[in-house]
Amino acid sequence: MPGVWVLAENRSQTLELLTIGRFMAGKIGTSLSVFLCxxxxxxxxxxxxxxxxxxxxxxxxxxxxLDAYIPILSEEAGKADPDLFLIAxxxxxxxxxxRVATRLNTGLCSDCIKxxxxxxxxxxxxxxxxxxxxxxxxxxxxxxxxMVTVPPRTFEPAGTESGRKGQIRSLxxxxxxxxxxxxxxxxxxxxxxxxxxxxxxxxxxGVEKKEDIALARELAEVLRGEIAxxxxxxxxxxxxxEELCIGLSGIQIKPELYVGIGVSGQIQxxxxxxxxxxxxxxNKDANAPIFGVADMGIVGDLYDVVPKLINELKK
Amino acid sequence: MxxxxxxxKWVVDEAYIRRTSSGDLDFTSVDYKISEYDRNAIEAAVRxxxxxxxxxxxxxxSVPEATKGIKDALSRGPDNAVFIADPSFRDLESSQTAxxxxxxxxxxxxxxxxxxxxxxxxxxxxxxxxxxxxxxxxPCATYVQKITIDGGxxxxxxxxxxxxxxxxxxxxxxxxVLPDIGTPxxxxxxxxxxxxxxxxxxxxxxxxxxxxxxSLKTVGMKASRMERECEKFTVDTADIARxxxxxxxxxxxx
Numbered sequence: 001m002p003g004v005w006v007l008a009e010n011r012s013q014t015l016e017l018l019t020i021g022r023f024m025a026g027k028i029g030t031s032l033s034v035f036l037c038x039x040x041x042x043x044x045x046x047x048x049x050x051x052x053x054x055x056x057x058x059x060x061x062x063x064x065x066l067d068a069y070i071p072i073l074s075e076e077a078g079k080a081d082p083d084l085f086l087i088a089x090x091x092x093x094x095x096x097x098x099r100v101a102t103r104l105n106t107g108l109c110s111d112c113i114k115x116x117x118x119x120x121x122x123x124x125x126x127x128x129x130x131x132x133x134x135x136x137x138x139x140x141x142x143x144x145x146x147m148v149t150v151p152p153r154t155f156e157p158a159g160t161e162s163g164r165k166g167q168i169r170s171l172x173x174x175x176x177x178x179x180x181x182x183x184x185x186x187x188x189x190x191x192x193x194x195x196x197x198x199x200x201x202x203x204x205x206g207v208e209k210k211e212d213i214a215l216a217r218e219l220a221e222v223l224r225g226e227i228a229x230x231x232x233x234x235x236x237x238x239x240x241x242e243e244l245c246i247g248l249s250g251i252q253i254k255p256e257l258y259v260g261i262g263v264s265g266q267i268q269x270x271x272x273x274x275x276x277x278x279x280x281x282x283n284k285d286a287n288a289p290i291f292g293v294a295d296m297g298i299v300g301d302l303y304d305v306v307p308k309l310i311n312e313l314k315k
Numbered sequence: 316m317x318x319x320x321x322x323x324k325w326v327v328d329e330a331y332i333r334r335t336s337s338g339d340l341d342f343t344s345v346d347y348k349i350s351e352y353d354r355n356a357i358e359a360a361v362r363x364x365x366x367x368x369x370x371x372x373x374x375x376x377s378v379p380e381a382t383k384g385i386k387d388a389l390s391r392g393p394d395n396a397v398f399i400a401d402p403s404f405r406d407l408e409s410s411q412t413a414x415x416x417x418x419x420x421x422x423x424x425x426x427x428x429x430x431x432x433x434x435x436x437x438x439x440x441x442x443x444x445x446x447x448x449x450x451x452x453x454p455c456a457t458y459v460q461k462i463t464i465d466g467g468x469x470x471x472x473x474x475x476x477x478x479x480x481x482x483x484x485x486x487x488x489x490x491x492v493l494p495d496i497g498t499p500x501x502x503x504x505x506x507x508x509x510x511x512x513x514x515x516x517x518x519x520x521x522x523x524x525x526x527x528x529x530s531l532k533t534v535g536m537k538a539s540r541m542e543r544e545c546e547k548f549t550v551d552t553a554d555i556a557r558x559x560x561x562x563x564x565x566x567x568x569x
Contacts, residue, residue, distance in 0.1 A: 094445075098409070101446070102413070102450065103449060107410065107529070107531040111440075138534050139532060140531070140534055180484075187477055187478055242495070248439065266330070279543060294545065295545070295565075298549070299550075312558075312559045
């Protein structure tokens with residue numbers, strides 16, 4: 001049975017994909033199916049949120065990773081010939097998506113930020129960022145199924161509709177995969193989730209040494225915001241925890257106010273906060289690209305500007 | 316002593332892409348580079364060889380001009396290179412690149428470990444690594460932060476959203492790596508000189524099996540727009556006060 005399929009790692013991602021899944025299933029004129037591996041009591045909720053069918057994945061052994069689902073997903077897709085397969089862009093599911101697409105000989109649109117149904121051509125059109133976010137590419141897929149990974153938080157979670165019904169189908173066991181999980185280490189969060197912060201002060205490579213981050217932290221406190229960093233400051237120098245890395249390959253934020261301190265404005269970083277309400281920057285290089293994407297920029301040495309700014313804000 | 320293949324991509328340096336007034340992309344003054352994340356992959360491969368022995372082969376699929384990239388890659392430590400080039404290889408899709416790499420590895424090489432970067436600097440589709448593993452029929456771990464080799468298996472620490480998953484995979488296996496794996500070295504003059512003496516096998520379209528058709532078709536490409544006020548302030552106290560006043564009016568101070 002063709003249809004629109006949804007696969008995610010948790011409930012909130014699933015509900016977001018059900019929103020776009022429901023819309024696309026309506027446009028294509030087909031049904032909506034959702035995979036479920038954990039919290040099986042969600043099946044009813046997912047049906048109330050638009051799923052016509054809930055496909056129960058078998059539980060996998062503790063020492064198996066999600067790649068154990070590749071054979072079963074590929075086999076089911078081979079049999080059912082879905083129209084569109086929506087998958088949450090999580091670290092592990094991105095790999096699963098690419099491997100299932102390879103088995104099905106089809107294309108995969110990675111990290112899709114918009115999906116349209118072209119009423120004239122009947123094609124599904126997808127948009128994604130390219131060149132670090134400098135460009136928006138629009139693609140169509142010429143093979144079936146159309147496979148897409150969608151970053152979490154791209155769509156609003158689906159709401160419930162009363163009286164909706166659906167079917168539940170259990171899928172059979174998958175063979176074991178060759179890899180074995182030895183251990184899962186929880187990553188202790190060293191900081192708050194900055195995606196929730198209203199104000200974010202971001203530290204760039206213009207800050208000369210780790211101790212100087214204190215200056216940016218003080219500014220963040222005065223602004224009642226949180227601190228974050230560019231990729232060099234977080235993932236390369238480890239001056240700040242990696243969960244505070246803003247950018248295309250890190251976290252994308254939409255705060256009320258973003259303030260870049262010694263941030264040059266590399267496009268991959270800018271992509272991480274492009275939807276902020278107000279963007280400000282402090283940089284001594286008047287030609288730094290950050291000034292081209294900022295609402296307000298102060299051209300000057302951050303070691304001179306930031307203390308003055310803190311002073312003024314305290315007034 | 317694993318023989319390692321490390322794959323890299325020769326990409327447009329996005330810092331040189333301009334936006335025309337009509338919103339199109341202007342590539343007239345662009346330069347090319349080894350994709351940033353692939354430099355981490357090369358570094359990871361070279362460090363593993365230095366720790367465990369074996370060899371490192373750098374590999375790319377590109378247009379003939381990317382011969383500069385081969386030299387750059389070799390100056391970063393690999394022992395030799397395989398360069399698969401054709402003028403038509405400019406805009407290959409991930410599935411095609413993976414098919415070409417997979418065909419060449421299967422028919423001509425023996426390796427125990429394949430390393431790729433987390434994604435390329437231009438498309439960043441993050442698909443070539445996992446697709447290549449699937450074509451080779453070998454286990455795979457993506458977004459890996461740490462690799463160790465223990466007998467016939469590779470132990471990879473892969474990043475997930477809230478945890479790190481430590482997986483043991485029998486070799487041959489494939490990993491894609493994150494920048495945490497190691498800061499790339501900056502090649503010196505000696506490294507660059509040595510690079511030109513290292514063996515390079517160059518293959519053309521005629522040496523390859525049939526290349527699959529692309530599935531995705533690009534129907535539009537525009538520069539992304541960011542319309543901001545771009546107002547500039549100086550460091551003098553009056554200007555700083557004006558700046559804070561503007562923040563207040565925008566309602567973002569709490």
